[in-house]
């Protein structure tokens with residue numbers, strides 16, 4: 001995992017990085033696709049590293065949940081693909097954990113450090129085919145990246161093509177709706193519209209930010225309901241079996257009493273601290289006036305810094321095997 005001593009992000013890029021990045025409203029964005037309008041810069045690398053650490057706490061020190069070891073343990077050299085790898089934290093952790101595996105990370109932008117035994121490739125995963133042969137990978141991981149994929153069902157069919165029969169897909173997507181808290185991240189909770197209403201009264205700025213984010217994503221052609229439907233979407237391809245859903249709530253901030261949950265809450269809070277200003281290019285490019293964008297982000301920051309409720313966010317985690325026939 002990149003640390004303070006790691007080589008800087010952008011290790012693959014020279015002085016002139018204009019072939020890989022464009023600047024939009026003061027932040028660096030990718031040049032490969034116009035759908036994904038979150039920045040791909042050092043703050044986003046920092047954010048994705050925080051998120052990786054957060055999930056390691058959620059997974060009790062592991063890099064995944066599910067039968068990953070089983071699909072990687074026998075026979076020939078195993079191959080792992082990380083789609084939308086960001087700063088590459090997960091791919092690096094997997095290369096460390098499975099030193100004999102070939103690990104490939106793919107993203108829209110070269111924001112990964114150099115790392116021995118790891119290959120990082122540039123590719124728009126919203127365009128098909130993804131340039132690997134059928135059945136090439138044993139494990140495919142895609143985390144927090146549905147907001148750059150307009151046609152998620154086709155994306156899943158492409159994952160099925162790239163996996164060998166019996167190979168494993170591991171999908172993790174945070175919800176785009178804030179939810180009330182629960183006491184244990186591993187226990188699912190149902191959120192009713194009444195719950196959502198009560199948050200709305202308490203945390204208007206927070207709610208408005210998420211509503212604005214969802215509307216902008218819809219205008220970008222993104223299906224914002226993908227996270228809550230991962231299992232159905234996998235099932236609809238007809239190419240996966242033994243689909244396991246492990247959804248849960250992640251606390252935001254400093255309210256949990258449990259030590260592990262408190263760490264998770266702090267990391268999620270730190271993630272959001274970077275996430276809120278990162279939304280600016282998307283909001284502005286969807287035509288929201290600058291003063292309104294500032295107001296929306298400032299109010300959400302106020303709700304993050306001075307929360308009046310115990311905030312949570314919902315996380316959707318699914319794994320499934322590629323069918324044998």
Ligand SMILES: C[S@@+](CC[C@H](N)C(=O)[O-])C[C@H]1O[C@@H](n2cnc3c(N)ncnc32)[C@H](O)[C@@H]1O
Nearest residue numbers: 036048084085086107108124125126143145148
């Ligand atoms: C929020 S970051 C998550 C990074 C990493 N998966 C993690 O969990 O830390 C989303 C990443 O997905 C990448 N991404 C989004 N849409 C993509 C697309 N269509 N093709 C390739 N990468 C994409 C972005 O460039 C960004 O680095």
